[in-house]
Amino acid sequence: MGKRFNRILIIADIEGSSGCWDYRASSFKTPEWARACVAMTLDVAAVVKALFESGVKNIRVKDFHRTAYNLLPELIDPHAEIIHGYHSGPVPGLGNPGSAEAVLFLGMHAASGTGGFLAHTLTSRIAQLTVNAKPLAEIELFAASLAPFGIKPVFFSGCPVACEQAVQAIENLSVYAIDKSGGPDSFDAAAWRSGLVQAALAALSNDRAKPYRRKGPLRARLTLRDGVSTARKIAERWRLAYEGGQILLEAADMQDLYLKLIRICYLTPLVQKMLPLCLPAYNLWGRIGLAWVRRQINRGITDCPLKHNLVKPKDN
Numbered sequence: 001m002g003k004r005f006n007r008i009l010i011i012a013d014i015e016g017s018s019g020c021w022d023y024r025a026s027s028f029k030t031p032e033w034a035r036a037c038v039a040m041t042l043d044v045a046a047v048v049k050a051l052f053e054s055g056v057k058n059i060r061v062k063d064f065h066r067t068a069y070n071l072l073p074e075l076i077d078p079h080a081e082i083i084h085g086y087h088s089g090p091v092p093g094l095g096n097p098g099s100a101e102a103v104l105f106l107g108m109h110a111a112s113g114t115g116g117f118l119a120h121t122l123t124s125r126i127a128q129l130t131v132n133a134k135p136l137a138e139i140e141l142f143a144a145s146l147a148p149f150g151i152k153p154v155f156f157s158g159c160p161v162a163c164e165q166a167v168q169a170i171e172n173l174s175v176y177a178i179d180k181s182g183g184p185d186s187f188d189a190a191a192w193r194s195g196l197v198q199a200a201l202a203a204l205s206n207d208r209a210k211p212y213r214r215k216g217p218l219r220a221r222l223t224l225r226d227g228v229s230t231a232r233k234i235a236e237r238w239r240l241a242y243e244g245g246q247i248l249l250e251a252a253d254m255q256d257l258y259l260k261l262i263r264i265c266y267l268t269p270l271v272q273k274m275l276p277l278c279l280p281a282y283n284l285w286g287r288i289g290l291a292w293v294r295r296q297i298n299r300g301i302t303d304c305p306l307k308h309n310l311v312k313p314k315d316n
Contacts, residue, residue, distance in 0.1 A: 004204045007058040008051060009100035009151060011142055014040050014065040015118040016158035016178055017107035018189040026118060028066060034293045034302040037070045040107055042305075043193055045076045047106060050197045052077055054204065062094050064142075065107075067286030072293070075304075084290075085283035088275060091145045092262055100151050102209065103143065104200055108158035108166070111137035113223075116161030117180050123265045128223040131257065136220070137165045141261070143212035144254035152211055155203035157196055172208035174199060218257050220249040222264065234264055 014020050019039020025032035048059055059080040063071045073082040087095030110116025113128030114135050121129045121138055129136045143153040156166040156175045163175040176199035178192060224231050228245040235242035238260075242248060247264065251257035263272065271278055296302040 005102040009103045010061040013107040015109035034296040041072045069286030069290040104155040110162040111135035117159040127225045141258040147211035152209040154206040174203040218251040222247040
């Protein structure tokens with residue numbers, strides 16, 4: 001066994017968490033989403049608790065689903081830093097990655113155009129995204145953006161398809177799958193969460209992990225669900241090549257590709273110029289959504305086994 005990692009970054013999503021069972025549970029301000037937020041939080045909280053108990057010194061958790069306001073910090077060990085919302089900086093969405101040595105990906109999903117549970121890359125508007133003729137999952141984008149800081153991807157959880165894609169893309173990655181094929185009624189969340197914790201703890205001694213650096217050139221083909229006219233409009237907006245309903249991209253490396261995909265999926269040239277104003281407004285919308293989740297819990301509409309902990313909410 002090599003040296004254990006003691007400074008950890010966790011990137012958390014909702015589709016591969018223990019409480020998301022359909023598209024409505026990943027959507028914004030639905031009863032299903034409120035329940036999924038609680039379950040996602042409990043998944044993260046269990047891992048964080050076990051990591052601290054094992055001797056990990058520093059944990060930062062990045063909420064990375066939709067508005068990036070899904071986790072309830074008051075249910076997570078207060079020594080962990082919960083990063084809500086989206087931030088400008090060297091790492092898209094995250095901002096400054098801090099001093100983390102390793103990153104754990106919890107609750108992730110498979111790539112657009114594949115058969116995984118609620119599979120998509122960045123946004124469900126993308127019907128298919130391939131790079132050098134292979135589907136591209138988010139873990140490659142996220143891990144590559146952290147590589148310049150020496151942060152090593154060591155652990156990944158998600159549906160079986162997502163896990164298979166992750167290990168094919170990144171060498172020496174430990175994975176722990178969540179099988180949702182039987183539906184929520186037959187799923188034992190407590191037992192699965194216990195297994196998740198043990199797998200995450202084992203990954204702390206992964207001395208074979210390396211920062212993920214995928215070199216170019218990279219050639220991407222992106223198909224939008226909205227059809228040919230939308231693809232043409234976006235391609236012309238950013239002066240990109242297109243072919244039929246596909247936008248064609250060339251990138252020097254994965255980081256370059258990530259920035260280009262962010263522009264295509266979320267921005268216009270005007271919005272890009274106004275990001276210093278737009279980001280705070282979008283983050284406010286996320287805080288409003290999370291406040292709504294808390295109201296659902298306090299009114300008894302959404303069950304939470306630790307409801308008494310919600311008296312003094314703590315948003316970062």
